[in-house]
Amino acid sequence: MKIKNVGVLGCGLMGAGIAEVCAKAGYKTIVREVSEDLLEKGMGRIRSSLEKAVTKGKLTDKDCEAALGRLSGAVELDDLAECDLVIEAIVEDVEAKRKTFGNLDRVVKDKAIFASNTSSLTITQLAVTTSRPDRFVGLHFFNPVPVMKLVEVVNTLLTADSTVAQARSFVESLGKHPVDCKDNSGFIVNRLLIPYLLDAIRFYEEGGGTLEDIDGAMKLGCGYPMGPFTLLDFVGLDTTYYIANIMFEEYREKRFAPPPLLKQMVTAGRLGRKSGRGFYRYDR
Numbered sequence: 662m663k664i665k666n667v668g669v670l671g672c673g674l675m676g677a678g679i680a681e682v683c684a685k686a687g688y689k690t691i692v693r694e695v696s697e698d699l700l701e702k703g704m705g706r707i708r709s710s711l712e713k714a715v716t717k718g719k720l721t722d723k724d725c726e727a728a729l730g731r732l733s734g735a736v737e738l739d740d741l742a743e744c745d746l747v748i749e750a751i752v753e754d755v756e757a758k759r760k761t762f763g764n765l766d767r768v769v770k771d772k773a774i775f776a777s778n779t780s781s782l783t784i785t786q787l788a789v790t791t792s793r794p795d796r797f798v799g800l801h802f803f804n805p806v807p808v809m810k811l812v813e814v815v816n817t818l819l820t821a822d823s824t825v826a827q828a829r830s831f832v833e834s835l836g837k838h839p840v841d842c843k844d845n846s847g848f849i850v851n852r853l854l855i856p857y858l859l860d861a862i863r864f865y866e867e868g869g870g871t872l873e874d875i876d877g878a879m880k881l882g883c884g885y886p887m888g889p890f891t892l893l894d895f896v897g898l899d900t901t902y903y904i905a906n907i908m909f910e911e912y913r914e915k916r917f918a919p920p921p922l923l924k925q926m927v928t929a930g931r932l933g934r935k936s937g938r939g940f941y942r943y944d945r
């Protein structure tokens with residue numbers, strides 16, 4: 662089956678980015694949110710990202726118009742019935758995802774492939790809520806989606822080889838680089854990145870250095886584009902906290918345990934860039 666119509670569930674930061682790259686790559690893309698308000702907000706995010714690309718000279722007016730023409734929004738799952746591929750990017754909550762996939766399975770055509778953009782949940786526990794675990798993969802994109810080249814393609818014990826092959830060629834058609842991952846919580850990147858970020862917080866709590874010095878050291882000493890605290894604020898402290906808890910639950914290893922300071926900051930509403938304050942302050 663050739664993938665022509667793509668559905669994206671969720672139009673938050675990741676869902677909007679995924680819908681944008683799919684529409685730009687020529688796919689008829691329908692993005693679904695749970696309310697008209699959230700849908701309007703998410704579509705606005707996609708429009709302004711595409712317009713920014715035009716202003717920067719990365720996209721022509723014509724290509725921007727064409728991408729917008731391929732994009733539509735929905736609040737009903739039924740509107741995704743004819744999609745060939747549906748990529749889920751809703752809240753990182755296993756029960757919410759399982760329920761959504763169960764409902765989706767009943768309305769989307771049998772041949773369609775389902776994918777989850779989960780960053781830390783295992784794919785198997787989502788795939789088995791559907792009648793098509795052989796046509797179910799993880800497609801894990803990175804933030805900001807229009808810029809980051811990697812997509813982790815996660816296969817489970819139940820995924821058919823033909824599904825993995827189709828998922829890989831879809832990722833390549835977006836101009837991105839697929840890597841194959843086993844269905845381990847955190848896959849490749851978060852398995853290595855999350856302990857590093859949590860360790861940076863523990864090191865700071867121990868008085869190992871100032872935020873600026875630790876960030877500067879990792880940036881200038883290792884050539885990373887962002888130091889750990891800038892990256893934590895960028896990813897979102899709440900998101901990091903959810904991921905760490907899921908990974909700790911899975912592996913029961915200390916390196917995945919969220920440090921007390923992370924929990925306190927999330928409880929206090931210091932979520933990073935999105936809330937105007939995390940480890941650093943931001944003008945909103």
Ligand code: 3HC
Nearest residue numbers: 710717780802803804805806807808809851886887892896
């Ligand atoms: N949308 C589109 N383009 C964007 C963008 C966005 N949201 N943000 C930045 N860009 C583009 C800019 O337009 C610019 O393009 P140009 O060079 O062609 O003009 C380019 O990216 C560089 O941007 P800036 O010059 O504004 O700033 P930087 O050089 O600091 O780059 C960055 C910004 C690309 C975000 C870079 O700092 C970076 O790569 N940071 C690390 C990001 C990272 O590690 N992401 C992964 C997070 S982990 C994750 O997502 C997994 C999840 O499960 C937690």
